[in-house]
Amino acid sequence: MTLSEAEVIEAIRTVSPARADVIRGIGDDGAVLEPPPGLQLVSVLDTLNEGVHFPAGTEPAAVGHRALAVNLSDLAAMGAEPAWAELSLSLPVPDRDWVRGFAGGLGELAKRWHVAIVGGDTVEGPLSISVHLTGFVHPGRALTRDGARPGDVVFVTGAPGEAMAGLGLLRSGAPGSRLIERFLWPEPRVAEGQALAGLATAAIDLSDGLATDAGRIAAASGARIVIEADDLPVAPELVGLFGESMSIDAIIAGGDDYELCFTTTPERKADLLAVARHWRCALSRIGRVERGGGVGFEKGGRPFVPDLSRSWSHFSGGGA
Numbered sequence: 235m236t237l238s239e240a241e242v243i244e245a246i247r248t249v250s251p252a253r254a255d256v257i258r259g260i261g262d263d264g265a266v267l268e269p270p271p272g273l274q275l276v277s278v279l280d281t282l283n284e285g286v287h288f289p290a291g292t293e294p295a296a297v298g299h300r301a302l303a304v305n306l307s308d309l310a311a312m313g314a315e316p317a318w319a320e321l322s323l324s325l326p327v328p329d330r331d332w333v334r335g336f337a338g339g340l341g342e343l344a345k346r347w348h349v350a351i352v353g354g355d356t357v358e359g360p361l362s363i364s365v366h367l368t369g370f371v372h373p374g375r376a377l378t379r380d381g382a383r384p385g386d387v388v389f390v391t392g393a394p395g396e397a398m399a400g401l402g403l404l405r406s407g408a409p410g411s412r413l414i415e416r417f418l419w420p421e422p423r424v425a426e427g428q429a430l431a432g433l434a435t436a437a438i439d440l441s442d443g444l445a446t447d448a449g450r451i452a453a454a455s456g457a458r459i460v461i462e463a464d465d466l467p468v469a470p471e472l473v474g475l476f477g478e479s480m481s482i483d484a485i486i487a488g489g490d491d492y493e494l495c496f497t498t499t500p501e502r503k504a505d506l507l508a509v510a511r512h513w514r515c516a517l518s519r520i521g522r523v524e525r526g527g528g529v530g531f532e533k534g535g536r537p538f539v540p541d542l543s544r545s546w547s548h549f550s551g552g553g554a
Contacts, residue, residue: 237328242356245333246321249341250351256318265352267318273370278308284361288418289404294332296418297363298339303420304441305367306347307492310427311439313377314369316347321354322364328356347424375431377496379454382436386497388459388521389506391423391513393467394444395481398488403475413471420492421515427494429509437496443489445542448521449529451497458526459497461486463533463540467518483541486531497523 237245247260258266269275282301284290302319309316321340325333344351349367393416400417408414423439430437436455438447444461452459463482472481493515498506510517531538 235330237330237333239328239356241330242323242325242328242333245337246323246340246351246354249337249344251345251348253317253348253350256350256352259350259352260354265318265320267352267368270370272373274373274376276309276312276314276369276371276376277366278305278312278368279364279366280304280308281362281364292418293339294335295339295342298336298341299343299419300339301363301365302340302343302349302367303422304492305365306343306349306422306424307420307439307441309367309369310422310424311377311437311494312369312371313375313427313431313434313437314371315428316349316367316369316424318352318368319344319349320366321351322362322366323354323356324359324362325356326359326361371431377427377430377434377437379436379438379451380456381434382451382455382457382459382497382523383499384457384523384525386435386499386523387503387519388448388461388495388497388523390440390444390467390493390495390518390520391426392421392491392493392515393469393472393485394440394491394493395472395485395488396469397490397492398443398484399472399476399481401490411471413475417490420490422492423494423515426510426513426515429513430494430496430506433502433506433509434496434498437494440491440493440495441489443487443542444491444495445486445529445540446489448495451495452527452529455523456527458524458528458530459521460524460530460532461521463531463538465518465520467516467520486540487542
């Protein structure tokens with residue numbers, strides 16, 4: 235059964251949590267919103283296309299979850315509190331079951347982080363989802379990419395590389411596993427990002443792979459980042475499936491992790507570790523910041539050259 239445009243919009247509207255700062259939400263030509271006094275707005279936007287960012291036939295609830303999660307991850311990397319989302323949804327056919335599944339996945343994550351869906355657009359076309367998400371941050375407290383300095387220490391949350399491994403298993407038709415779930419249902423580190431305000435000197439979320447995204451911190455900061463392969467968090471499950479060498483390459487090159495990579499000063503390391511004891515994810519020290527530029531790798535104290543051929547890049551002919 236197909237739905238009308240009004241029914242698609244209503245399916246999205248009903249999963250949105252209410253917020254007092256939403257004066258007018260879905261139902262008018264535009265939303266009327268009231269930012270909290272004294273806070274700055276942080277605005278992010280991401281698009282997911284079928285066959286590029288997720289395989290055709292992906293469970294609609296997972297698509298809805300991912301569409302919001304990737305934007306929440308960007309806000310997490312800025313240390314911001316999420317608030318309002320706008321959704322642009324292109325559908326080839328507004329199938330009732332697909333729309334309800336998508337809305338359920340989107341809405342469950344929106345309720346968890348108290349994100350109100352305040353507007354957007356629905357059109358006929360190839361399956362594509364864009365989410366514009368806005369959050370709040372105290373003045374001067376936003377995390378950025380340009381604050382890393384020589385002597386800083388590099389950390390990463392969670393387990394990078396698992397999502398790339400999960401996508402590989404998904405493509406191969408392998409039976410369901412935790413790694414596939416890591417790709418389909420990424421967990422944005424929103425609380426962790428907010429906790430890093432005042433602790434991290436620079437931060438980024440890992441959407442395109444550790445090598446690529448750490449390189450963006452290095453470029454923005456005018457410094458060199460050295461990743462120590464021996465300190466990377468290599469999950470035994472990953473090694474069991476792919477071996478140690480390929481697992482390390484997956485951690486360095488893989489994308490879609492939506493973990494946080496950040497730097498801090500040695501003086502704040504103890505404060506960071508104290509805060510991280512309350513996190514729901516692991517925290518690993520993986521490198522250092524030096525004078526120079528770019529990203530380098532070491533293993534066993536010697537230079538190391540990982541296989542970066544799997545690093546994600548738009549317009550490279552890759553995709554899900």
